[in-house]
Amino acid sequence: MKTCRKICAALLATSFMGFGWGDCNISEAAKNYHDVAVQADYETDAVVAGNDAADDPAIWVHPRNPSKSTIIATNKQGGLLVYDLKGKELYNVKVGKPNNVDVRYSFPLGKEKIDIAAATDKAKKNGLLIYKINSETGELTNIAARDIFAKMKVVYGFSLYHSLKTGKYYALISGYEGEFEQYELFDNGEGKIDAKLVRSLEIGSISEGLVADDEYGCFYISEENVGIWKYGAEPDAGAKRVQVDSVGAGHLIADVEGLTIYYARNGKGHLIASSQGNNSYNIYDRRGMNSYIGSFSIDDGKVDGTNDTDGIDVISFNLGKEFPNGLFIAQDGENMDGTEKLNQNFKIVRWEKIVQALSGIMLDNTVNPRNLKKQ
Ligand code: CA
Ligand code: CA
Ligand code: CA
Ligand code: CA
Ligand code: CA
Ligand code: CA
Secondary structure, three states, rough: OOHHHHHHHHHOOOOOOOOHHHHOOOOHHHOOOOOEEEEEEEEEEOOOOOOOEEEEEEEEEOOOOOHHEEEEEEEOOOEEEEEEEEOOOEEEEEOOOEEEEEEEEEEEOEEEEEEEEEEEOOOOOOEEEEEEEOOOOOOOEOEEOOOOOOOOOOOEEEEEEOOOOOEEEEEEEOOOOOOOEEEEEOOOOOOOOOEEEEEEEEOOOOOOEEEEOOOOOEEEEEEEEEEEEEEOOOOOOOOEEEEEEEOOOOOOOOOOOEEEEEOOOHHOEEEEEEEEHHHHEEEEEEEOOOOOEEEEEEEEOOOOOOOOOEEEEEOOOOOOOOOOOOEEEEEEEEEOOOEEOOOOOOOEEEEEHHHHHHHOOOOOOOOOOOOOOOO
């Protein structure tokens, strides 16, 4: 109902611009629909590969100096990239074909607690990469016990999950044929991290975007042509699921792509989704039935806008002077420099801009992702 009203409003706006109703069918209007637009503050250096190469980002928060936090992102043609918060490339780890990447904190390894970045790797079709993040410099070091492979044919989406119930860490992996596998990550006793399969599910059809909400113990997954589903994230949670939003009748235009969680205090905050078909980002309540709040796009400004976004990430925490209220980051399908098309990259937006543009969006910069609390 709400979507229909909005699409009609978009149609009306189009007709005021001089196009008649006959020139613009409803799907064209829907494709261009978003509530508000913001402009990016920074963009990352372009990836070294052409075509569709940049895919998914993850923000890592530095333990002592949040302004030295980094963005870890995938070049799915061949590397894991580390950028500073203004998008300058710091490191390029040439490895496999990493598709989606995620970060978790304080993994117990021997007597240490280490931060990790892990990614699905399509180079051998079904691999899992695990890296230690240097707690001072943000550099990445391979810490996988062996070449780890998933059971599914070709890996695709990825999220880490840290259970605040049991303390265990898990890798959540989705596949091209709607497969889902959950791997427990564990200390192999020799300073490396290994993985074992603890759960498998069938989502239905091609599914990529994945994010776990560690505080609520659940995960969300994008079934690209269908919608967003919510499942329990503990390995014994079974196949019970709830549909958060849908393509068609809902607020999503296929493909449904990247997902991320904005953590605010006391279990509040947002789930955010990339609605790729209309080049916009949908914001939902993090709680309960995940009610839909609104959508925004990133338009051209001093940095070019985004379209066809795959992966996204958000951080609510105060990252220092430049990003006192955290940031939102989105992959850009077409990185322009004026009229020149460059290799793909990621766009960075100060969170407060989104709060100012769209009503009902939270701003709470006090939740340190290293210190989440079970809800
Ligand atoms: Ca793409
Ligand atoms: Ca990610
Ligand atoms: Ca996809
Ligand atoms: Ca993707
Ligand atoms: Ca662009
Ligand atoms: Ca650009």
